[in-house]
Amino acid sequence: MQIAVLGAGSMGHGIAQVSAMAGHDVVLRDIEEEFVEDGIEGIRENLQGGVDRDKLTESEMEAALERIEGTTDLEAAVDNAALVVEAVPEDMDLKQDVFADIEAAASEDTVIASNTSSLSVTEMASVLDQPERAVGLHFFNPPHIMDLVEIVIAEQTDDRTEKFAVDYVRGIEKEDVVVRDTAGFATSRLGLALGLEAIRMVEQGVASPADIDEGMEIGYGHPMGPLELTDHVGLDVRLHIAEHLREELGERFKPPQSLRRKVRAGNLGKKTGEGYYVWEDGERVGMSGEWGDE
Numbered sequence: 182m183q184i185a186v187l188g189a190g191s192m193g194h195g196i197a198q199v200s201a202m203a204g205h206d207v208v209l210r211d212i213e214e215e216f217v218e219d220g221i222e223g224i225r226e227n228l229q230g231g232v233d234r235d236k237l238t239e240s241e242m243e244a245a246l247e248r249i250e251g252t253t254d255l256e257a258a259v260d261n262a263a264l265v266v267e268a269v270p271e272d273m274d275l276k277q278d279v280f281a282d283i284e285a286a287a288s289e290d291t292v293i294a295s296n297t298s299s300l301s302v303t304e305m306a307s308v309l310d311q312p313e314r315a316v317g318l319h320f321f322n323p324p325h326i327m328d329l330v331e332i333v334i335a336e337q338t339d340d341r342t343e344k345f346a347v348d349y350v351r352g353i354e355k356e357d358v359v360v361r362d363t364a365g366f367a368t369s370r371l372g373l374a375l376g377l378e379a380i381r382m383v384e385q386g387v388a389s390p391a392d393i394d395e396g397m398e399i400g401y402g403h404p405m406g407p408l409e410l411t412d413h414v415g416l417d418v419r420l421h422i423a424e425h426l427r428e429e430l431g432e433r434f435k436p437p438q439s440l441r442r443k444v445r446a447g448n449l450g451k452k453t454g455e456g457y458y459v460w461e462d463g464e465r466v467g468m469s470g471e472w473g474d475e
């Protein structure tokens with residue numbers, strides 16, 4: 182099957198990679214040649230990492246790369262695609278424009294998917310003449326490592342589109358969960374609830390960030406505690422989603438004060454070197470503020 186992925190950033194290049202690894206022909210589109218090249222280079226590095234760890238062979242890597250083509254031309258990208266997945270920045274106006282552009286250039290039965298992590302797919306689909314072909318495909322970061330794809334069913338999504346999405350996700354050997362298009366879907370809503378409560382517990386001095394995280398890792402078998410995960414995701418990203426969920430779902434998603442303060446101070450987590458932990462060269466070296474050493 183031919184697939185177009187729009188946006189060659191963190192998520193887009195990974196979605197292109199897992200699709201090509203499953204045997205699909207992929208066209209990866211971004212707005213600048215440089216971004217397309219960076220995306221394809223990212224795929225090459227991921228695949229080479231897989232070869233180095235004996236997860237795939239050199240020839241499987243080359244075959245996957247041959248199935249991926251890069252372009253800046255939207256029409257050429259979506260022209261023959263059975264599925265288009267957009268992974269452009271998280272902005273409703275931009276995504277609606279992209280959806281409308283896809284519909285104008287693609288064939289009538291092309292399925293149009295969004296990789297949004299928090300926006301309403303129903304609202305995105307409302308700009309389409311055939312909104313029943315829209316669906317959310319919420320991949321997790323990084324797509325070549327994470328097994329889950331949350332399939333988001335908009336108000337308008339029809340049964341054909343839902344089945345198409347489920348078949349595609351299973352075909353690329355990912356696990357699917359099907360959720361209705363509601364704020365935060367299933368995963369962001371629950372993940373954030375845990376993250377915000379953990380932040381409030383740090384504020385109340387219940388325990389240190391490292392002890393709270395270790396409690397969830399050892400006690401509940403989570404691969405990573407809620408505070409370290411917050412540092413990985415980015416405090417700004419978590420604050421933004423919390424504000425959105427507060428608006429949609431109520432005060433239980435009210436962002437804690439320390440989260441706001443840290444974002445204002447530019448302490449956004451791993452990417453800036455400090456969040457609830459202190460980071461050096463991508464490694465956790467201590468805890469933020471008065472908590473100090475672990």
Ligand SMILES: NC(=O)c1ccc[n+]([C@@H]2O[C@H](COP(=O)([O-])OP(=O)(O)OC[C@H]3O[C@@H](n4cnc5c(N)ncnc54)[C@H](O)[C@@H]3O)[C@@H](O)[C@H]2O)c1
Nearest residue numbers: 187188189190191192193211212268269270271297298322
């Ligand atoms: N980063 C994550 O952890 C994560 C996880 C799940 C879902 N998402 C979602 O995936 C989407 C993309 O996020 P990202 O982190 O990959 O962003 P990113 O900023 O890394 O990449 C976005 C890319 O889209 C390109 N772009 C902008 N306008 C475009 C257009 N009109 N057509 C084609 N490309 C265009 C940009 O040049 C950029 O390369 C967002 O909706 C985000 O919410 C992100």
